[in-house]
Amino acid sequence: MSFLAKYIGQKVKRTEDPRLVKGIGHYVDDIKLADTLHVVILRSQYAHAKIVSINTDAAKTSPGVVAVYTGADVAGKVGFVPCAAALPGLNVPKYPVLADGKVAFVGQPIAAVVATDKYKARDAADLIEVDYDPLDVVTDAEASAQSDSPVIHEEFGTNVAFTHQAGTGDIDSAFAQADKIVKEKLNHQRLAPISMEPRGVLAHYLPGEEQMTLWSSTQIPHLMRTQVAIMLGMAENRLRVITPEVGGGFGCKLNVYSEEALLGWIAMQVHKPVKWIESRRENFQATIHGRAQVGTCEIAVKNDGTLLGLRYNVTADLGAYLQLLTPAIPTLTGLMLSGCYKIPAIQMNCVGVFTNKMSTDAYRGAGRPEATYLVERMMDCVALELKMDPVELRRKNMPKPSEFPFPTATGLFYDSGDYEKALDKALAMADYQKLRAEQAEARKQGRLIGIGVSTYVEICAMGPSIALPAGGWESATVRVEPTGKVTVLTGVSPHGQGEETAFAQIIGDMLGIDMNDVLVIHGDTSIVQYGIGTFGSRGLAVGGAALVKAAEKVVAKAKTLAAHLLQTDEASLTFENGKFVGAPNDKSVSIQEVALAAYIPHNVPEDFEPGLTATHFFEPKNFTFPSGTHICVSEVDRETGDVKILRYIAVDDCGNQINPMIVQGQIHGGIAQGMAQALFEEVVYDENGQLLTGELMDYAVPKAHQLPFFELDHTVTPTDVNPLGAKGVGEAGTIGSTPATANSVIDALAPFGVTHVDLPLRPEKLWKLMNN
Amino acid sequence: MIPANFEYFAPKTIEEALQLLEQHGEDAKILSGGHSLIPVLKLRLASPGVVIDIGRIAELKAIKVDGSTISIGANATHAEIAANADLKTHCPLLAETAAQIGDQQVRNRGTIGGSLTHADPAADWPAAILALDAEIVARSSQGTRTIKAADFFLDLMTSAVESDEIVTEIRIAKPEQPAAAVYLKVPQSASGFAVIGVAAQLKVTNGKCEAASIGVTGLAPKAFRASSVEAALVGKTLDEAAINAASAKADAEADDAMEDIHASGDYRRHLARVFAKRAVLAAAAKA
Numbered sequence A: 001m002s003f004l005a006k007y008i009g010q011k012v013k014r015t016e017d018p019r020l021v022k023g024i025g026h027y028v029d030d031i032k033l034a035d036t037l038h039v040v041i042l043r044s045q046y047a048h049a050k051i052v053s054i055n056t057d058a059a060k061t062s063p064g065v066v067a068v069y070t071g072a073d074v075a076g077k078v079g080f081v082p083c084a085a086a087l088p089g090l091n092v093p094k095y096p097v098l099a100d101g102k103v104a105f106v107g108q109p110i111a112a113v114v115a116t117d118k119y120k121a122r123d124a125a126d127l128i129e130v131d132y133d134p135l136d137v138v139t140d141a142e143a144s145a146q147s148d149s150p151v152i153h154e155e156f157g158t159n160v161a162f163t164h165q166a167g168t169g170d171i172d173s174a175f176a177q178a179d180k181i182v183k184e185k186l187n188h189q190r191l192a193p194i195s196m197e198p199r200g201v202l203a204h205y206l207p208g209e210e211q212m213t214l215w216s217s218t219q220i221p222h223l224m225r226t227q228v229a230i231m232l233g234m235a236e237n238r239l240r241v242i243t244p245e246v247g248g249g250f251g252c253k254l255n256v257y258s259e260e261a262l263l264g265w266i267a268m269q270v271h272k273p274v275k276w277i278e279s280r281r282e283n284f285q286a287t288i289h290g291r292a293q294v295g296t297c298e299i300a301v302k303n304d305g306t307l308l309g310l311r312y313n314v315t316a317d318l319g320a321y322l323q324l325l326t327p328a329i330p331t332l333t334g335l336m337l338s339g340c341y342k343i344p345a346i347q348m349n350c351v352g353v354f355t356n357k358m359s360t361d362a363y364r365g366a367g368r369p370e371a372t373y374l375v376e377r378m379m380d381c382v383a384l385e386l387k388m389d390p391v392e393l394r395r396k397n398m399p400k401p402s403e404f405p406f407p408t409a410t411g412l413f414y415d416s417g418d419y420e421k422a423l424d425k426a427l428a429m430a431d432y433q434k435l436r437a438e439q440a441e442a443r444k445q446g447r448l449i450g451i452g453v454s455t456y457v458e459i460c461a462m463g464p465s466i467a468l469p470a471g472g473w474e475s476a477t478v479r480v481e482p483t484g485k486v487t488v489l490t491g492v493s494p495h496g497q498g499e500e501t502a503f504a505q506i507i508g509d510m511l512g513i514d515m516n517d518v519l520v521i522h523g524d525t526s527i528v529q530y531g532i533g534t535f536g537s538r539g540l541a542v543g544g545a546a547l548v549k550a551a552e553k554v555v556a557k558a559k560t561l562a563a564h565l566l567q568t569d570e571a572s573l574t575f576e577n578g579k580f581v582g583a584p585n586d587k588s589v590s591i592q593e594v595a596l597a598a599y600i601p602h603n604v605p606e607d608f609e610p611g612l613t614a615t616h617f618f619e620p621k622n623f624t625f626p627s628g629t630h631i632c633v634s635e636v637d638r639e640t641g642d643v644k645i646l647r648y649i650a651v652d653d654c655g656n657q658i659n660p661m662i663v664q665g666q667i668h669g670g671i672a673q674g675m676a677q678a679l680f681e682e683v684v685y686d687e688n689g690q691l692l693t694g695e696l697m698d699y700a701v702p703k704a705h706q707l708p709f710f711e712l713d714h715t716v717t718p719t720d721v722n723p724l725g726a727k728g729v730g731e732a733g734t735i736g737s738t739p740a741t742a743n744s745v746i747d748a749l750a751p752f753g754v755t756h757v758d759l760p761l762r763p764e765k766l767w768k769l770m771n772n
Numbered sequence B: 001m002i003p004a005n006f007e008y009f010a011p012k013t014i015e016e017a018l019q020l021l022e023q024h025g026e027d028a029k030i031l032s033g034g035h036s037l038i039p040v041l042k043l044r045l046a047s048p049g050v051v052i053d054i055g056r057i058a059e060l061k062a063i064k065v066d067g068s069t070i071s072i073g074a075n076a077t078h079a080e081i082a083a084n085a086d087l088k089t090h091c092p093l094l095a096e097t098a099a100q101i102g103d104q105q106v107r108n109r110g111t112i113g114g115s116l117t118h119a120d121p122a123a124d125w126p127a128a129i130l131a132l133d134a135e136i137v138a139r140s141s142q143g144t145r146t147i148k149a150a151d152f153f154l155d156l157m158t159s160a161v162e163s164d165e166i167v168t169e170i171r172i173a174k175p176e177q178p179a180a181a182v183y184l185k186v187p188q189s190a191s192g193f194a195v196i197g198v199a200a201q202l203k204v205t206n207g208k209c210e211a212a213s214i215g216v217t218g219l220a221p222k223a224f225r226a227s228s229v230e231a232a233l234v235g236k237t238l239d240e241a242a243i244n245a246a247s248a249k250a251d252a253e254a255d256d257a258m259e260d261i262h263a264s265g266d267y268r269r270h271l272a273r274v275f276a277k278r279a280v281l282a283a284a285a286k287a
């Protein structure tokens, strides 16, 4: 397929933005249906307790209350919250949508109050008396794996949900041949995704039609439909999931929670629309968290810096229950342990354990930031041990472009890459040698300057169906309407990624039309053909690929009709700039004219199927592997431990860029989140399992004024996995920036003999290190 | 936000507001910027039956500088104070403190009267108000009284304002050497509140410190004047050694240091000393 480059590659302004900036878009809470009832959920105040009794009498008679439901009401009627990740021997605890006699984390739903408004519902929820019998609590993942730990799910007799081993190569001989073995224990703190719009559900059941519509702020409308239909025991085609505007997801809406099925079930009881909008406090307690791994990494290396092997023994903190992909996240870490290096032998031994906390699951990067942080942190530790420049150590172990597709000891084939190109570009932008000289000079004056590099590769465009629990293909329909306007129906569910714009750019160029004539529709299971959704940096690389294929089909069909209209044969025609040209009689016909002729088929070839529309389900043959180099320069205040980021340079390679402005936006947001992980973000539970960071007043989401200017550039190494040559960029910034920032700050502390500090690098922690 | 039910009034005059307060007594709460009250209502830590919004009382917004006094209406927002040209000239400490509160949205809504009355131990205003020896004017239907800053902060989240009173203005005597002042803080990474905040107002003649007043917030359950530092500075030539020695006493008046997930007590004490030093150095440099 050849592309006109009128739109593709241009910094086209996002067509989504005007309505969002003006506040006139529609999120779930903006959907107002007459007679809507409001649901407030009573949640556990205890991290681990038996529920002895629940008294809802006062709540039921409270003004405006229509119904109050507890676990007893839904037991046997609403299925368990699903976990789609299948690992061998996985212990999957039953996870009822309302607690059934027991709670295992603070925030677990216990009862639902339905009332005429949310205030009355909340008043009534306050009247419910729950008699708890508190049980011993375990919040520490490593302690939870021990035999003396309180057991959360008695039926398993252990808190271990699974053990998982990954990697290939002769790990024992790698370590036996090593000149040096570098070992470090690293903690990946728990993070909260914090989408600006919390979750929300509106459910409306029509008993006559036996159909239900569920509005949900989700990243996966179709998968949601299937799962909720199963949970409710209803026919999937009678459930319509609509995803209106979604104010951010970062993975936390790549899930099926208690509330969707619960609201659906309630709607079927009360026969009125029911709405629940998550509060920020609930969002902290009961929307999935991310990261939360603690483990020890060992690297076997030759004195010349050649990497021989990597071993990672890790405990993954799963939280109390398994959400949709909870156990799959650490397995992604295992896949990416080779980083952008040749490491012949890799082994990960992972233990996934239950703790009395909210479940962990996919948060921007989902398992890969853990791998990259680990590998990139270890590279600095190795460099320090070998007294090598950390850049040279990295360079020495990178595969050359000619070695792609590059096989890793974790079983992957990296599609394409030119790691040194991005590295060199970033080094040049930073003027690395000069920076090092300046650093040495500053150290003499007692200033603590640090330089941190991370060279990353990540796994995107999820992915070949065989590798994903629910399949990894994506769908698109291109519908040229009779008037020549083009409607795109995409199975992905963008929620900030800008595909309404990017897809219109692609169609604009492929069909040679004004991109403003393209309308991209997504997130309605009754309008759009089945799709997988938006996560794993797949929207463009898989969903966009499906779109290209569907558009090709449309052009092919149009060409048949064009040839008929121009009374020539197809072979003589070419499609240029929206027109079929090349007919011997010099006549041409536009795609719009062909469309009209296709819908009013008065003059068509025999057997011509009316209409001009095509659908394609694209199955990727591999993942894609974006990569890049980030460099961070920081200064630590000797007196206070405060960190100041002096410079931040990022050179990313996501293959071909459809819209460089959107790419930059994704990188900006990603760096912000990754840097915040390095510097200050952390979900904190106390030893009783109470959430101490339950508000934005205590949980530090990064704000613009806390971040430096980002100096960005890119390299372009296209992929052959999809027709766009695009790799995906949704998560790259997050993945590259945490280790670059951490390496920089830890490098700043080198004069104190510091080799590693766990994140977040809060000033007090650094101050203590400098004063010990 | 889903607060408990309350009745809402928006009086246009102070008299009307006072009357409502008298009528509803303990069941009423004053609302100004709402940036502290609304979170409390949201979490249902308080469920007042009546909320009296004083935001429409125009006279509570005035900022006046005449003769030797500065008067700031209780409802002046942090942003208005930060931007006020007269204050920048005659008492830059006020404008500088205001500019460092939270973020722009917080500054656009939060008011000086609300902040002082709320008496959050990590709020910024108390440090400056103490350092400037301000007076807080409170009115009730019984009359008007003036409370000295030193007597205003009673304990954690407790100010001297009675439940039937409305703070109407904050009065400050123009500092003799307005420029010799600075407010420095360490913002808490999530909220922006002060992990530590030090306000210093000096009077320096020929390098010698004639007067020093230092307010410290964030360290103790209530903001305080670092009198030991002040005493150690007065009469001294403000060289680094003198400032170092004096600021080492910045936490002397704090019997208890606050501790939370953002900072330990020891670290807060250390920061108080470091920021007292930096504040005095910076203020002295401007003198």
Ligand SMILES: Cc1cc2nc3c(=O)[nH]c(=O)nc-3n(C[C@H](O)[C@H](O)[C@H](O)COP(=O)(O)OP(=O)(O)OC[C@H]3O[C@@H](n4cnc5c(N)ncnc54)[C@H](O)[C@@H]3O)c2cc1C
Binding pocket: B029, B030, B031, B032, B033, B034, B035, B036, B037, B038, B054, B074, B075, B100, B101, B102, B103, B106, B109, B110, B111, B112, B113, B114, B115, B116, B117, B118, B120, B122, B123, B124, B125, B161, B165, B166, B167, B168, B191, B192, B193, B194
């Ligand atoms: C995200 C965020 C960040 C913040 N960061 C900071 C920060 O960095 N530094 C800082 O100092 N503050 C910070 N604040 C607090 C902010 O400055 C508040 O505005 C301030 O504490 C209260 O002022 P208000 O006008 O909003 O008062 P309100 O919330 O309206 O009222 C607070 C209390 O004072 C009472 N009250 C208000 N006005 C009067 C009056 N005139 N007379 C009698 N009683 C009255 C109310 O009844 C209530 O009890 C932050 C707040 C938020 C939400």
